[in-house]
Amino acid sequence: MSAEEAPPPLDVPAEVAEAMGAFLLGEAPGLTQHEVAERAGVPIEVATTLWHQLGFPHHSDDDRAFAASDVEALRLASDLVQMGILPPDQQAALVRTWGRSYARLAEWQASLLAGLAAEAGDPAAHLTELASDVLPRVEALQTYVWRRHLASAAQHLLEDSTALTSAESELSVCFIDIVGYTAQSRRLDGAELVAWVDGFEQDTTTLVVDHGGQVIKTIGDEVLFTVADPAAAVEIALALTTRGDDEDDPFPAVRAGIAHGAVVRRLGDVFGSTVNAASRLTSAARPGSVLVDAGVHAALTAAGDEAHEDAPEEDPEARWRWRRLRRISAKGFRNLEAWRVRAREM
Template identity: 85%
Template sequence: MEAFLLGEAPGLTQHEVAARAGVPLEDAMALWHQLGFPHHSDEDRAFAESDVEALRLASDLVRMGILPPEQQAALVRTWGRSYARLAEWQASLLVGLAAESDDPATHLAELATDVLPRVEALQTYVWRRHLANASQHLLEDGAAITIGEAETSVCFVDIVGYTAQSRRLDGAELVAWVDGFEQDTTTLVVDHGGQVIKTIGDEVLFTVADPAAAVQIALALTARGDDEDDPFPAVRVGIAHGAVVRRLGDVFGSTVNAASRLTSAARPGSVLVDAGVHEALVARDEDGEPEEQDGAAWRFRRLRRISAKGFRNLEAWRVRAHEM
């Protein structure tokens, strides 16, 4: 099975792989560690020609400046973690299906033969699609290219009562419940031009350039959570708008921290926003004072300043849909 998955039977030591690739052994070992591969002794013949080619390709990327030394380790670690999680899920799925047969090993090999080429092709397709989308977004926002920072809205969506619900549901039910939450949230975010950055158990973090779109998403999610006939869980939401640093698919900075603090302070079913969102969405008169608008989509109510870690007085507004 290992030979099939690797494309050939392993027969090389780590010294031989590094020598054939023309890469110092210490550099090769550092790369394997960053990717999360298991350690092997000098005598272990655990490597194949594909490892040689991979080292050559990595060396080429470094030489071309695509993997600068100061960023290489972080990028490769992210690569390794992402594929390790994906591979673990795929292996669990295949092994689970194979275990239902009388000859699991043979059935697993048959499944792998039929399934893996298709999975590999789909992964390449998904990667290229996301690469095209990400490139377009960056080209539209020159600031993100030059200084790694861009103005955007950051939003945390947090399930209310997750701990209690997790105790009531068995493992399969809990997974299905959380999967439904993540799927429905992701669909709504993408439909409004946003991007899901990560899911953290009972929480989803997403970004969207337009603060109005962020509020629309948040209110739609809380409305679903308030509907007793909808299986979507009750949620609380915090949104902040401002400068964000993007790095390796994640986001950092004070704006992200503010959104997190607002979420923690929000009551079940409510949406809290910071001054950045409020400034962007509320019309003002000639003196710069907020003014009510007939037919406005939302109503804002200023709350007491929030004291939270990293923020002495975080301004906050609760936003609701305007009932016509």
């Protein structure tokens, strides 16, 4: 469906919207925030702070906008605090992350249901029916996806002995950046731009996961991923830049920067000098090229013996060709060492 064919705004009576809210919450809201806090045995100040961190809208003391599910949720949150799962120094950040993640997911799901209801011709008659059929399946699927990711994360932690005792891990960090995104976004309508970016994100994610990596986040025209093996990071980046150079491939032209070293992991994100170095290298890279830092180069060249020279052309076993570049001066780095890496032609 193109932007011009978008469904018209929904005309849903207030009673239908209220019925939808009651269905989603399990019952019609009838409690004030003070009543919820009292029934949960939690101080009202703690309850309102939690709701703010989750991104819920503000309600006055007299608004009956809460249900029994809010009481149970507040009890569960209090239990997690008492168990030490939500320590005071991490509670706010973790709850905010929950709120942001589910808010984005809920907005997409609500838009999807609204679009389907509009296409049915009678939104008021079909919206609640659609929700009752679709949402239980979506909820079960979300739980499955969460448990699978939890199992994978637990396995990675147990395999990395330092991850259980230190906030830092040794990782390769890579940014994949679309070249010419602004110009392309002006040529495409909304639906075409979404499809184009979705294809980029999907193909990149598939390749990263297949190489044992993890996509940390997508930032519009850019994907940030990590992987333990620097060789895998280089293979991914080179594969994507090669696709981008192919005029017959719809995959966009990209550039990449990779750095290897200590990385701080927190709430699904990564921080530290290694991440910053990868970002600076990406900004300095030319279209279709992959730049790496000294950490990647040393790890992938004869135990680092060639850290200051180009890889010898006569070496038939070399997987890649290296070209040392001038040191990069960028924000936070006065002399960032950089190499361009390319696949050796066979």
